[in-house]
Amino acid sequence: MKKVIIISVGFLLLCSAIVAGTDSSEIILEDGIIDLRGAAAMPSRNGMEPGELSTPDDLEIGSVFLTVDNHARKVVDIYEHNGRTIIETIEPRPEEVFLALYVPDFEQPMGREHISVTSIADGVTVLPPGAGRGDMLSSNFSVPAEQDRTVTWLETHSANDGKDVLTINVDIKISTDCPAENIKDKLKEYADTAKENDRKEQEDEDNPDGQAGDGDDSDSDSDSSKPKTELDASVDAEIGLEGTIRLVEPTFTAGIKRPKLKFSWVSKWWGGYFTIKHESGYIKGGIEAAHQLDMKMTGTVSLGAELKIPVVSLVYTNGAVTAIAGLYLKIGVNGQISMAVEFSEYCWTDTGAQCNLVWPFIPTHVSGYVESYNNFAFRPIVSAEAEAKAGLYLGAELEVLGVGMAGAEAGGGAYIAASGYMEPMGIMGFDYSIGPHDSIGAYGSFDNWILELEAEAGIYAEITAEVIGIELDLWEQRWPFWEWHMDMVM
Incomplete structure (x- = not known):
């Protein structure tokens, strides 16, 4: 009679190697259960030698073995239920794993072939061998050779x-507008208050005696159709990170040896x-690794406000369709400030730890070591822009059942x-070492800054459209009649 094995949901049991002795076991799959073909076992300490294979029939309470994803599990209960064998497991204690495991000393470089594809985040690209952008610390302006900011710590x-x-872009x-919610709410509150005041003033003009109309809605309908002053405001923020990461293949070293206690009898003539x-x-x-980051981090805040003052409007209604044409003044103010930091960081580290084990599993002589060299350089960049414009516009809108189409x-x-725009001509940085001879030092300065200012004024014309909520910029032209530009080194 075949033996049926069911594993409790959530426990992943036994590696997928096919071994002798599993033909007599029928595996029934439930949700979350991985197909069981056999067991590459890490046996219990009183069982077989490390590395020997076993079948599900060999498992007993206390057995420690590997799952299909190379995780150790310990059997805590085996029982029959409705003619089936139920095996329950838990995560074993560290000593239960190490006493059953032998890992020879090894040294393993980790390269491109070891990249976990599922760990690559959005916006991150692993480049082909030999590809990659240059160092980030480079100015938008030409600078003397002695001000060269190229950083090549990794190569040197x-x-x-x-x-x-390994090069990664x-x-x-x-982007978010959450930090500006309070500002936007306050501006909308001001706009709503202004609209309410306009309505009350209009009511006072229409009813100088303070009396409301009885049954004649013509005046109120006229008021409701009159265009009102509109104020629209927005505040948005964006944080960006761009650059290159160069990672030298890390090298891992490790080893595990379990302690042993051997009893023996020595025969003598007297016994x-x-x-x-x-x-x-x-x-x-231990691990030895090195990397260099060449990054630019930018924070940008954009503010915008637009005031729309109607002059006159024409309204045509035919059943469910309403057409509106109007003449109005539009005043807009937009601004943006951006602060960025370009930085380059290099770190080389050789670190590790070890301890001796006394039977059964007692750590002694715990020690560690670290040797590291680090270098960090940076420079800030500040830019800002603002614009104000005012004009007369002719607009048209089509509504169906009160919905703008x-x-x-x-x-x-x-x-x-x-x-x-403002940026320093040089960089500032520091380097430090940890190891046989700890040291720290700083270099560079921001004594000289490059400043660029621009301004212009003129007239403009533009045509825009909107269809079902989609805005389109059809045409825009500007004719500046005054321009000013200045570059200087401070």
């Missing part, structure tokens, strides 16, 4: 000679005696715009 550090380099942007031989074990691990506006007026 001898510890990285002969090792492969990063371009991540996060003999017991001997106890103890062999210490150990756990050790399409619209267009054309107009023009005067504008004035200004922008500024």
Whole structure:
């Protein structure tokens, strides 16, 4: 009679290697259960030697074994239920794993072939070998040779000679208007208050005696159809990170040896005696790795406000369809400030830890080591721009059952715009070492800054449209009659 094995949902049991002895087991799958073909077992300490294979029939309470995803589990209960064998497991304690495991000392470089594809985030791209952008610390302006900001710590550090380099591009942007909600709410509150005041003033003019109309709604209907002053405001923020990460293939070293306690009998002519031989074990691990980041982090805040003052409007209604045409003044103010930091960081580290193990699993002589070299350089960049414009517009809108379906506006007026940019000519940085000879030092300065200012004024014309909520910029033209530009080094 076949034996049926069901594993409790949530426990993943046994590696998928096919071994002798599993033909007599029928596997029934439930949700979350991985197909069981056999067991590459990590047996219990009183079982077989490490590395020997076993079948599900060999499992017993206390057995420690590997799952299909190489996770250790310990059997805590085996029982029959409705003619089926139920095996329940838990995560074993560290000593239960190490006493059943032997890991020979090894040294393993980690390269491109070890990348976990599922771990690559949005905006991150792993480049082909030999590809990659240059260093980020480069100015938009030409500077003297002595002000060269190229950073090549990774290439010049001898510890990285002969090792492969993995290059990763990063371009991540996060936008939000959450920080501006309070401002936007306050501006809308001001606009609603202004509209309410306009309505009350109109009512006072229509009813000088303070009396409301009785049954004649013509005046109120007329008031409701009159265009009102509109104020629209927006505040948005964006944080961006772009640049290059160069990662020297890390090298892992590790080893595990379990302690042993051996009893033996020594025979003598007079009888003999017991001997106890103890062999210490150990756990050790280390990593040597290096990387260089060349990044630019930018924070931008954009503010905009638009005031729309109606002059006159024409309204045509035919059943469910309403057409509106109007002449109005539009005054708009937009601004943006951006602060950025370009930075380059290099880190080389060789670190690890180890300890001896005394039977059964007692750590002794715990020690660690670290040797590291780090270098960091940066420079800030500040830019800002603002624009104000005012003009006369002719607009049209089509509504169906009170819902705007399409619209267009054309107009023009005067504008004035200004922008500024400032960055240092040099960089500042520091380097420090941890190891046999700890040290720290700083270099560079921001004594000289490059400043660029621009401004212009003129007239403009534009045509825009909107269809089912989709805005379209059809045409825009500007004719500046005054321009100003200044570059200087401070």
